[in-house]
Amino acid sequence: MTGMLYVIGLGPGDEGQVTPEAREAIAAASHFFGYKPYVARLDLRNDQIAVPSDNREELDRASAALTLAAEGKTVAVVSGGDPGIFAMASAVCEAIDEGPEAWKSVDLRVVPGITAMLALAAKIGAPLGGDFCTISLSDNLKPWETIEKRLRLAAEGEFAIAIYNPISKARPWQLGKAFNILREILPKEIPVIYGHSVGRENEKIDITTLGEAVAEDANMSTCLVVGSRFTRVIDRRDRPFLAYTLRHVREGQND
Amino acid sequence: MTGMLYVIGLGPGDEGQVTPEAREAIAAASHFFGYKPYVARLDLRNDQIAVPSDNREELDRASAALTLAAEGKTVAVVSGGDPGIFAMASAVCEAIDEGPEAWKSVDLRVVPGITAMLALAAKIGAPLGGDFCTISLSDNLKPWETIEKRLRLAAEGEFAIAIYNPISKARPWQLGKAFNILREILPKEIPVIYGHSVGRENEKIDITTLGEAVAEDANMSTCLVVGSRFTRVIDRRDRPFLAYTLRHVREGQND
Numbered sequence: 001m002t003g004m005l006y007v008i009g010l011g012p013g014d015e016g017q018v019t020p021e022a023r024e025a026i027a028a029a030s031h032f033f034g035y036k037p038y039v040a041r042l043d044l045r046n047d048q049i050a051v052p053s054d055n056r057e058e059l060d061r062a063s064a065a066l067t068l069a070a071e072g073k074t075v076a077v078v079s080g081g082d083p084g085i086f087a088m089a090s091a092v093c094e095a096i097d098e099g100p101e102a103w104k105s106v107d108l109r110v111v112p113g114i115t116a117m118l119a120l121a122a123k124i125g126a127p128l129g130g131d132f133c134t135i136s137l138s139d140n141l142k143p144w145e146t147i148e149k150r151l152r153l154a155a156e157g158e159f160a161i162a163i164y165n166p167i168s169k170a171r172p173w174q175l176g177k178a179f180n181i182l183r184e185i186l187p188k189e190i191p192v193i194y195g196h197s198v199g200r201e202n203e204k205i206d207i208t209t210l211g212e213a214v215a216e217d218a219n220m221s222t223c224l225v226v227g228s229r230f231t232r233v234i235d236r237r238d239r240p241f242l243a244y245t246l247r248h249v250r251e252g253q254n255d
Numbered sequence: 256m257t258g259m260l261y262v263i264g265l266g267p268g269d270e271g272q273v274t275p276e277a278r279e280a281i282a283a284a285s286h287f288f289g290y291k292p293y294v295a296r297l298d299l300r301n302d303q304i305a306v307p308s309d310n311r312e313e314l315d316r317a318s319a320a321l322t323l324a325a326e327g328k329t330v331a332v333v334s335g336g337d338p339g340i341f342a343m344a345s346a347v348c349e350a351i352d353e354g355p356e357a358w359k360s361v362d363l364r365v366v367p368g369i370t371a372m373l374a375l376a377a378k379i380g381a382p383l384g385g386d387f388c389t390i391s392l393s394d395n396l397k398p399w400e401t402i403e404k405r406l407r408l409a410a411e412g413e414f415a416i417a418i419y420n421p422i423s424k425a426r427p428w429q430l431g432k433a434f435n436i437l438r439e440i441l442p443k444e445i446p447v448i449y450g451h452s453v454g455r456e457n458e459k460i461d462i463t464t465l466g467e468a469v470a471e472d473a474n475m476s477t478c479l480v481v482g483s484r485f486t487r488v489i490d491r492r493d494r495p496f497l498a499y500t501l502r503h504v505r506e507g508q509n510d
Contacts, residue, residue: 009377016279019369021271058502084376086502090384093499097489104491110377112369114274121339122264122365129345130397131405133388133414142385142504150386150412157408158401159388234352236359244348247313247341249397 002105004028005069007089009082009113010041012199017114025111029076033065034088038078056140058091066095069106082115086136086164116223117162120195123205125234125242127193127225130249131159137174138165144174151178155185160231160245163224167215175224176215182226186210191227191243194218207233207241257360259283260324262344264337264368265296267454272369280366284331288320289343293333311395313346321350324361337370341391341419371478372417375450378460380489380497382448382480385504386414392429393420399429406433410440415486415500418479422470430479431470437481441465446482446498449473462488462496 006025011017026032032039032050039052053061062077069075079087089110096103121128133154139147154161161182166175179192188211196204196219206217210226218224227245234242261280266272281287287294287305294307308316317332324330334342344365351358376383388409392402409416416437421430434447443466451459451474461472465481473479482500489497 011274014276016276017274017367019266019272019274021269024271082373082377084373084381084383086384089377089381090499090502093380093384093487093489093497094501096491096497097487097499104489105493107494108380108497110380112272112373112377114367114369115373118337118339118367118370122337122344122367125348125363125365126339126344128339128389129341129348131388131390131402133386133409133412134383135386141502143506146413146504147386150414153408153412154388157388157405159405232348232352234348234359236351238360239362242348242351242363244345244352246349247345247396249401251398 002107003069003072004074004107004109005065005092006076006109006111007083007092008076008078008111010038010078010080011114012081012116012119013197014199017119017199019113022111022113025076025109029074031068031073031075032078033061033075034078038080042078058088059095062088062092062095063099066099066103066106070102082113083110084112085115085134116164116195116198117225119198120193120223120225123195123198124193124207126244127227127231128160128162129245129247130228130230132162133159134162134164136164137178138171139174148181151181152185155182158228158230160228161226163226166218166222166224168220175218179210179213179215183210187229190229191231191233193225193243195223197221198223207243257362258324258327259329259362259364260320260347261331261364261366262338262347263331263333263366265293265333265335266369267336267371267374268452269454272374272454274368277366277368280331280364284329286323286328286330287333288316288330289333293335297333313343314350317343317347317350318354321354321358321361325357337368338365339367340370340389371419371450371453372480374453375448375478375480378450378453379448379462381499382482382486383415383417384500384502385483385485387417388414389417389419391419392433393426394429403436406436407440410437413483413485415483416481418481421473421477421479423475430473434465434468434470438465442484445484446486446488448480448498450478452476453478462498
């Protein structure tokens with residue numbers, strides 16, 4: 001007997017950004033796996049069981065969820081933001097790929113969510129309004145050389161760059177190094193936007209330039225957008241700054 | 256007297272993916288601007304006024320909305336997907352930047368939505384599970400040379416690539432050319448995912464390889480994801496194929 005596995009995106013934190021589809025999936029499931037703070041956001045019924053776990057245990061968590069689902073249960077794995085962006089959906093697929101044949105029969109439903117960069121971009125205007133790259137600075141799962149190469153290529157392509165996992169206690173120097181790499185290629189005037197705890201109570205959005213950007217201003221709850229030569233900042237005086245990336249690219253427009 | 260301007264993301268089409276925040280904004284506004292098919296998705300009250308317009312009139316539409324908002328009205332501009340991804344938020348910011356001073360006083364609220372690539376990725380697994388680039392193939396607003404350069408750099412960086420606006424009657428050759436450019440750099444085995452009308456009634460997801468991909472299989476309602484060397488496909492036999500991009504990059508793992 002085969003059950004279901006939902007992999008649900010809860011959005012960045014604002015309950016108004018949790019989709020009805022996600023709410024329905026939460027109502028349907030009996031067991032909930034996920035990183036503690038995400039499971040803590042769920043308002044579960046008495047008959048629903050929370051199985052919170054620590055961060056960086058993605059494959060174990062995915063396997064535990066798939067085991068229960070293969071037994072016929074309706075199981076949920078929850079992620080903040082979107083489960084497909086540096087979150088649980090890839091880990092669940094990897095577990096299915098490498099696990100027992102029975103896991104391939106589980107009815108898998110990934111439920112998308114508002115990912116951090118979209119919530120941050122909306123708060124400040126439209127800094128991802130043109131072509132952009134999305135890069136995680138975590139070198140837990142990939143070599144730093146790969147990250148460095150991708151940052152250089154993204155800058156050479158004049159993409160705006162959304163940065164996830166910029167810094168943590170275990171990874172204190174990566175963001176500073178990333179800024180230095182980008183400064184070698186990009187003009188110092190380019191806007192850099194810090195979104196701290198976007199969609200949560202202590203939300204704070206800061207804007208600076210690549211020349212002035214310092215890693216110490218970011219923390220584990222920060223998502224960043226580094227603009228491009230085509231990103232503009234609007235000083236509205238009686239309202240917060242806006243930042244947006246032009247939809248058009250024309251030669252000479254930035255001289 | 257200064258009003259409000261909401262720029263609202265309606266998600267790709269599935270009503271279950273419209274956030275409560277978007278519903279609230281729709282309930283609050285009196286006038287609705289947007290490309291016809293998006294405005295048609297709204298279930299407006301008798302006292303709410305729809306102002307649909309053709310595609311490619313973004314700046315005019317933004318200006319008309321800002322004019323009304325500056326007069327004190329509560330106005331909405333609606334986009335499919337997320338308004339910050341190749342949609343109206345950047346056009347509205349550009350209009351504010353270049354328009355009358357009074358437009359800077361309008362209370363602008365961008366409401367994020369599920370953008371097409373997130374909905375598509377969720378349907379097939381997690382092809383955007385690692386670093387990725389998001390590129391519009393429309394050369395209406397930027398030179399084709401810029402797009403070509405960005406495709407090459409994205410391929411060299413082994414990013415997965417989400418492609419928006421792949422093809423239209425006025426732009427028939429760009430996607431085929433893009434596939435050719437990517438084939439010069441990437442292995443032919445790399446998965447290519449076509450999401451047609453994702454989240455809508457006629458939704459269809461196809462998967463092929465870069466070697467076999469043809470532009471004619473895409474249309475104006477298609478969003479694509481070109482995987483990387485780290486994207487895997489799972490044949491589940493009694494269930495649809497899954498595709499996911501590994502969270503980890505290790506040398507030798509793909510040989």
